[in-house]
Amino acid sequence: MSFDKSAFNYKISSDHKSGTDLDILKRLFGNKKFDKTLDVATAAGHCAKIFNAKQYVVSDLSFNMLKETLTDWSSPSAVQNCAESLPFQNQTFDLVSCRIALHHFREAESFFKESFRVLKNKGFLVLIDSLVDIDDAFLTTIEFVRDPSHFRSYTFKEIVDMTSGYFRIEFMQLLYKKHNFGEWAERLNPSRKRLKKITQAFLALPENIKEELSLEVTDENILSYTDKKAVIILRKL
Template identity: 85%
Template sequence: MSFDESAFNYKISSDHKTGTDLDILKRLFGNKKFDKTLDVAAAAGHCAKIFNAKQYVVSDLSFNMLKEALSDWPVPSAVKNCAETLPFKTQTFDLISCRIALHHFRDAEGFFKESSRALKNNGFLVLIDSLVDIEDAYLNTIEFIRDPSHFRSYTFKEIVNMTADYFRIDFMQLLYKKHNFDEWSKRLNPSRERLEKISQAFLALPENIKHELSLEIADENILSYTDKKAVIILRKL
């Protein structure tokens, strides 16, 4: 189970190739033009393509993810690297984006510090990720069962605290995203045993958490669940 082995699944994923979050970015940035942008943990490049730039750079730890990002979009430069140590000169980019990936980073504050360094003064950091409340530790546990590379989804307060030394928040919008359980649970090509563990973890949730996640179940089969996402636009201090 790895992102290299499942890269194409992310390219065609309904959770990634479309979404209200991307529509918000189009609305906010549709009339802006940038010299150079960077998409961190770019996966198949769905977010990177939103922005209008003279030069695009996409980065990811997975070589096959980068191949998918460039397979039908030969314009950008691609760099294989981890998000916490960006191999770029100080004040290189006008905008850095990171979509549905922060929860994988072992040093989220390190990523924010590096993004601030690599951004030009007053540059944008566009962040989209899962957002949890204090009781949603249950979902962090289930995410880890599904994907051992999952580290942690954060509360909004935690994100504010991690970014306060480097950025101000220009915009924030909370979204509720409904996930088709079959597609979501199988995206990383799990074994039958892991699939069963994921299902059982959902079924064992307390009733109030099932309600919080709008869990849809039919005959002990999970159909969907809904989590929270945040679109956060930050500006370098």
């Protein structure tokens, strides 16, 4: 698994260890205390640490990601599992969070149903992920070139449709996140051949998509691009 080989890169990643999205969570949940929280696809646990809980549980499909989370944080219980089938009893958690991972899930609707099941009544589901428009298929294609585990990002309407009947949306904020291209492209330790392929895919984008992504290029060297993220707070019905 590519994430096992690059777990430390995610721990130190500027895209993951900090960000406006985490600042928003601190503002929204800073005064709330929970008995038990679950962070799904936790990576290095950056999101899980935001919340004030008596008991933390972190889960991830990657064993090494969980090891990185526990290296300097002894509080959580760690469980290795996939997001679409959570090995927990009904109504166990006050809050479930999932940050920058939904686009990897091949059965996103199953994740939402499982989150609903393991949450207590009126529990929170905190979701942060890429948000796309209809014409953002170009970026999805490039993401797959970089990381074959990337499945797809969703539109806001698709997320609303998948969660309808299970959750109500209490908060949503759209963010524009600027990525250092070199750090982003090399995070999964690609071969030179794959790195060149990622770069060429960006350079071959139509001009209107380059403009949409605010692509910064100097002498055929890509410096950065900007995509859309959404912070969505849902409440169990």
